Amino acid sequence: MKLYLNLLLTAALTTTLSATYAQDLPINAGSFKPTEESLKEYKYPEWFRDAKFGIWAHWGPQAVPRQGDWYARNLYSQNSRQNKYHVAHYGPPSKFGYKDIIPLWKAEKWDPEKLMALYKKAGAKYFVSMGSHHDNFFLWKSQIHKWNAFNMGPHKDVVGLWQKAAQKEGLKFGVSEHLAASYTWYQVAHGADKDGEFKGIPYDGADPQYADLYHTKAAPGDNAWLTTNPEWMKEWYADVKELVDTYHPDLLYSDSKLPFDGIGRSMLANFYNGNFAFHNGSPTAVYNCKEPSNGKWVQDLERGVQDNINPYPWQTDTSIGDWFYQTGQKYKTGTEVIQMLVDIVSKNGNLLINVVQTPEGDLEPDVLKIVEDIAAWMPTNGKGIYGTRPWKIYGEGPSTDKTNQKKGQFAGLRDVGSYQTDDIRFTTKGNNLYAFCMETPQSDVRIKSLGKNSTLNDKKIKSVSLLGSNQKIKWKLEDDALIITRPDNMPNWTVMGFQIELK
Numbered sequence: 448m449k450l451y452l453n454l455l456l457t458a459a460l461t462t463t464l465s466a467t468y469a470q471d472l473p474i475n476a477g478s479f480k481p482t483e484e485s486l487k488e489y490k491y492p493e494w495f496r497d498a499k500f501g502i503w504a505h506w507g508p509q510a511v512p513r514q515g516d517w518y519a520r521n522l523y524s525q526n527s528r529q530n531k532y533h534v535a536h537y538g539p540p541s542k543f544g545y546k547d548i549i550p551l552w553k554a555e556k557w558d559p560e561k562l563m564a565l566y567k568k569a570g571a572k573y574f575v576s577m578g579s580h581h582d583n584f585f586l587w588k589s590q591i592h593k594w595n596a597f598n599m600g601p602h603k604d605v606v607g608l609w610q611k612a613a614q615k616e617g618l619k620f621g622v623s624e625h626l627a628a629s630y631t632w633y634q635v636a637h638g639a640d641k642d643g644e645f646k647g648i649p650y651d652g653a654d655p656q657y658a659d660l661y662h663t664k665a666a667p668g669d670n671a672w673l674t675t676n677p678e679w680m681k682e683w684y685a686d687v688k689e690l691v692d693t694y695h696p697d698l699l700y701s702d703s704k705l706p707f708d709g710i711g712r713s714m715l716a717n718f719y720n721g722n723f724a725f726h727n728g729s730p731t732a733v734y735n736c737k738e739p740s741n742g743k744w745v746q747d748l749e750r751g752v753q754d755n756i757n758p759y760p761w762q763t764d765t766s767i768g769d770w771f772y773q774t775g776q777k778y779k780t781g782t783e784v785i786q787m788l789v790d791i792v793s794k795n796g797n798l799l800i801n802v803v804q805t806p807e808g809d810l811e812p813d814v815l816k817i818v819e820d821i822a823a824w825m826p827t828n829g830k831g832i833y834g835t836r837p838w839k840i841y842g843e844g845p846s847t848d849k850t851n852q853k854k855g856q857f858a859g860l861r862d863v864g865s866y867q868t869d870d871i872r873f874t875t876k877g878n879n880l881y882a883f884c885m886e887t888p889q890s891d892v893r894i895k896s897l898g899k900n901s902t903l904n905d906k907k908i909k910s911v912s913l914l915g916s917n918q919k920i921k922w923k924l925e926d927d928a929l930i931i932t933r934p935d936n937m938p939n940w941t942v943m944g945f946q947i948e949l950k
Contacts, residue, residue: 473688477719477720486719486743489742492731501575503766505771506804507579507586507771509548510805523635541651544657565815574618578622587693622699631671631674684713735747745760747763747764750765756793756795765787765799776803780817786942789883845869870884879948880947883943885942891931891933910948913934913944
């Protein structure tokens with residue numbers, strides 16, 4: 448109980464301090480104020496509701512060792528997998544730390560225009576660049592500190608070049624910031640080995656000359672995902688403000704709930720107002736964070752999904768593999784990505800997926816194959832994806848059984864092979880209802896939700912066609928189901944889409 452009360456007091460103090468500090472923050476002029484009531488006036492832009500599919504470059508210096516996500520932190524966790532690799536290949540972190548990894552990131556094979564053309568071909572309608580991960584290394588040309596990609600590493604304005612390539616292809620552009628968590632995330636870099644040859648020798652993160660990268664040592668008890676230090680909150684605000692005021696992205700992603708209460712609301716008001724002014728009163732702004740939105744932003748679920756139709760637009764963010772490149776990692780197949788996309792769209796969501804890049808900046812052949820498989824499916828089936836809205840229910844079949852469903856952060860994405868042939872997802876646009884079979888049907892397709900006795904459909908069925916096929920589709924309406932005769936010639940993909948015209 449004492450610990451619980453202390454946590455409550457800490458939370459209350461943090462809220463009070465953040466509200467006090469928020470009063471002095473510079474905010475772009477406009478109609479949005481840093482209050483709950485004002486932010487509820489936000490309107491979702493149609494581009495995002497129609498786009499459905501985005502691709503993310505979750506990429507930076509942490510890819511260099513080819514050891515996966517969180518390398519900048521875990522290299523300081525003695526005896527962890529990544530620490531063992533680091534010591535074996537680079538030396539102990541008291542002598543060679545993350546600051547020394549950064550110059551090794553050259554991105555010499557990175558061709559943003561070539562990749563963006565590929566992503567457009569795959570059907571992405573928006574693209575998101577990493578702005579900065581928890582490693583506090585900025586991928587934009589920053590005036591705030593020297594640890595940025597223009598000043599070192601590849602010596603390129605990565606965010607700016609990604610944006611230029613996205614705009615050339617007509618894609619909306621976003622940036623992700625993971626900075627709010629960096630303050631406590633990096634504290635392990637201030638430690639030392641607990642045993643062994645280098646026991647007690649401080650890691651390079653403890654050296655004051657590198658505090659602009661690793662931050663200073665946190666106060667005792669400041670160890671949650673988001674710091675309780677008001678000065679660090681203000682620093683975070685300045686970082687994000689520079690990012691959005693410089694590049695004016697259509698989308699901004701935070702890897703947390705809306706950070707820091709009043710300071711976070713100030714950041715959001717600044718972003719919304721700046722976007723409104725930059726687009727001359729026709730705003731494009733979308734903000735993603737990991738918290739229910741109540742209409743104020745787009746809730747993001749990392750590697751997770753909703754289990755039903757959400758009244759507000761939302762987004763799943765995930766990766767085809769690890770977040771950063773890892774040697775020997777297992778990737779999702781193109782079919783798995785398509786199944787995720789269809790399920791998410793049927794529930795009023797968007798899919799933002801990371802396509803894993805090598806440290807050099809290109810894509811390996813197996814990753815290219817995944818993107819090309821998506822590109823083969825999208826042109827034909829996209830009419831049942833883009834610009835659609837949820838139907839009365841999102842789907843039917845065994846996968847909709849609530850007793851076996853999980854939802855939320857890190858939950859609910861289905862494993863390969865988990866869909867059955869009678870699992871169906873619905874979307875709708877105009878007079879058309881789209882029914883996607885999540886696995887290739889082996890016999891006639893039975894859609895129970897459209898049977899004569901179903902209370903869901905109050906319109907007559909005028910026609911049924913198979914996306915990607917010119918053959919005439921045979922169908923009949925019975926009391927318990929719409930029955931579609933399995934076509935003789937099936938398209939060359941797993942997820943099949945039927946267009947059902949209603950009148």
